Amino acid sequence: MSIQERKQRERAERERLIVATARELAEQQGWDAVTTRQLAERIEYSQPVLYSHFRGKREIIGAVALEGATEMAAALRAAASAADGPRARVTALARAYLDFAERNPAVYDAMFELDGGLAFANEDTPEPLKDAFAALLESLGEVAGDGVHPALFTEVFWAALHGLTTLTRAGRLPPGDTEPRVELLVDRLAMV
């Protein structure tokens, strides 16, 4: 048994290496640079090894997305719990979201821009993704206002943050005015 266990351990370790390397490479040079050949060379294995762990590049992106979702959920909860009162909590949450996206653009892409083969918004959605949404809901639900469903409110607020993130990063919005945008968003949307 012990030998098989060791092999399984090594296999799991290599899988982590693949995901970590893909993420690192994507953050350094963008997802376009994450080719199977480049990735294989970095982990010092041949290409087919990748396919013994993942069905293809899509699944590797998906794995990075799940890792990112876990981190994002933690970052959002940390920011929210450090703030006092609903209003400050929402502001901190929004800032943390935008900050995460800016600091981890490749991971953000894997989560929300690229096709990682993951299910969203249904019962098959992986736990980390649902949890990230839950992290948003926890702080946003309390400021949804009377008669507004917390989930609906969260969706709209999230969409606004996502829009700001992607438009800014794609150069569609002038950079730098993040703070007043966040203030406007929180001022208007949150029923403090």
Added chain:
Amino acid sequence: MSIQERKQRERAERERLIVATARELAEQQGWDAVTTRQLAERIEYSQPVLYSHFRGKREIIGAVALEGATEMAAALRAAASAADGPRARVTALARAYLDFAERNPAVYDAMFELDGGLAFANEDTPEPLKDAFAALLESLGEVAGDGVHPALFTEVFWAALHGLTTLTRAGRLPPGDTEPRVELLVDRLAMV
């Protein structure tokens, strides 16, 4: 001179054909299916002809984006001018935006998701793009509220619409709840 003029006319006509075909193919089968080979075959010319009109695939996407921007600006203005009062105007604008994106997903991608090699948010930005933003600004500026810069307000509102569009279409948000989302957005953001 007449011969050269005829040639120029034919050349311009073929360029329109390329853009129209690319757009059609993208709407039918997605941008992934718009390969230079496929596109060349549809216009009944060889691949290199494409490169005598455009520097590459990016520029073709950019051309579709510009065409789309012109149409979107017109659609937004038409919807806005058919509504009575600022509040109704903003609602109509938002619906028109989401509707345009839903009905022309490939064009919307060309404008805001893909790299069409276009400049955004600076002085080099092509006129159609600036005009589409202006169309938003015209209706949104009047409901920005006191002390809020109209451009800033427009950016945030637009980002929200963009977020709703992309998240919904990428399957990140459950489809179908569009109407209540729009109502919430307008209710909260617009200072009627």
Added chain:
DNA sequence: GGTTGATCCTAGCATCGCTAGACAAGCGAG
């Protein structure tokens, strides 16, 4: 100690965006 099975790599396929160089068609000059 030889057999078997898992593991990994070399080599290759089809397709992608893009381009060089050959070829033909139509123009102006003699």
Added chain:
DNA sequence: CTCGCTTGTCTAGCGATGCTAGGATCAACC
């Protein structure tokens, strides 16, 4: 009218992509 030249188009091919088939290698087991 004919010849050379420009202009326009096509065939063929390059390097790179995601992915896979099939052979080699190495370690575990009877």
